[in-house]
Amino acid sequence: MSRKRHRSREEDAGIDLTPMLDIVFIMLIFFIVTTSFVKESGVDVTRPQAETSERQERGNILVAIRENGDIWIDRRQVDLRAVRANIERMHAENPEGAVVIQADTDSRTGLLVRVMDQVRLAGVSNISIAADEAGSGGS
Secondary structure (H helix, E strand, O other), X not given: OHHHHHHHHHHHOOOOOHHHHHXXXXXXXXXXXXXXXXXXXXXXXXXXXXXXXXXXXXXXXXXXXXXXXXXXXXXXXXXXXXXXXXXXXXXXXXXXOOEEEEEOOOOOHHHXXXXXXXXXXXXXXOEEEOOEEOOOOOO
16 A cells, blocks of 8 residues: 555656646747738838938838839739739738838839829828938948
């Protein structure tokens, strides 16, 4: 009988890690759900400089216009006619998000205006144009 009591005490002496793992997984899920994912345009552009530029920490939807007229959203090249649909989809995922257009210094102003028009038609009113601070030397 003393052997049986001795064995049960040894088995009970182990540490049960299940509750701790449950808490870790719940915290992981919480952080994943609450994290705001930043969408990137996928290309580097040389932004123009502006004396009145303000630093914005959060731009949830980035649209890049290259000097050759290519439009990039979410790391893929899109046609001007597809800008509205892409922005609508991304804006539905994050309705509070703003759109930041990164137009290259040598890109055409007419294309920038047409892209802005497509973004507004997608239902986004908070649109910014990215610029570097004067004297910072580029992106």
